Amino acid sequence: LAQHSIPSCFGAVEPTAVFVPLKEALSAEHWEAVTTELFGPFQVITTYSDAELPLVLEACERMEAHLTAAVVSNDARFVDHVLANTVNGTTYAGIRARTTGAPQNHWFGPAGDPRGAGIGTPEAIRLVWSCHREIIRDIGPAADAADLVQS
Numbered sequence: 001l002a003q004h005s006i007p008s009c010f011g012a013v014e015p016t017a018v019f020v021p022l023k024e025a026l027s028a029e030h031w032e033a034v035t036t037e038l039f040g041p042f043q044v045i046t047t048y049s050d051a052e053l054p055l056v057l058e059a060c061e062r063m064e065a066h067l068t069a070a071v072v073s074n075d076a077r078f079v080d081h082v083l084a085n086t087v088n089g090t091t092y093a094g095i096r097a098r099t100t101g102a103p104q105n106h107w108f109g110p111a112g113d114p115r116g117a118g119i120g121t122p123e124a125i126r127l128v129w130s131c132h133r134e135i136i137r138d139i140g141p142a143a144d145a146a147d148l149v150q151s
Contacts, residue, residue, distance in 0.1 A: 015041035022046045022055055026062075035063060053082075060086045070097035074141070083135060094138030 001012035025034045025046055034044050048056050060069065069088035071079050074095045083093060 013040040013042070017043045017045055019045050022048050022052060022059070026055060026059055031062070037065075057082070057085045060088065063088075068092075072097045074139075076139075088133070090134045090136070092136050092138065095141070096138045097136075 001014045004012050006012040020030065020034055024030050025044070060066075066088045068090045069086060070092040071082045072095065073079050073093075079093045083091065
């Protein structure tokens with residue numbers, strides 16, 4: 001990354017997006033690389049047809065941590081089908097499904113909830129291994145001229 005003032009001890013990464021065909025992403029050869037979590041401005045993009053939705057659901061099921069997901073669609077039946085066939089923790093659904101819960105302070109289990117600080121208590125131990133699922137829905141049309149403000 002050029003022309004920035006970020007101290008070298010923090011590093012700077014050029015925002016990057018790569019396209020990986022869905023069947024290649026699911027292959028044993030590429031699965032680990034495609035699903036490795038990176039903390040930086042990096043995204044893996046794919047496309048799929050209606051007939052390939054089972055492959056998308058397979059990919060969701062194969063994920064290691066099942067943390068956060070988003071189903072971006074205004075088709076209620078499609079959204080419900082995907083939600084019924086996935087197990088991700090915090091899941092955003094709707095036309096503007098945001099994939100960050102921090103501003104909304106949604107449940108992320110003990111890692112993001114101050115109530116999870118009771119280390120060693122039976123409740124904290126239960127929550128570490130079995131968090132409930134949180135689904136945040138954003139239903140309805142957004143006017144083309146709507147001023148969408150991050151909350």
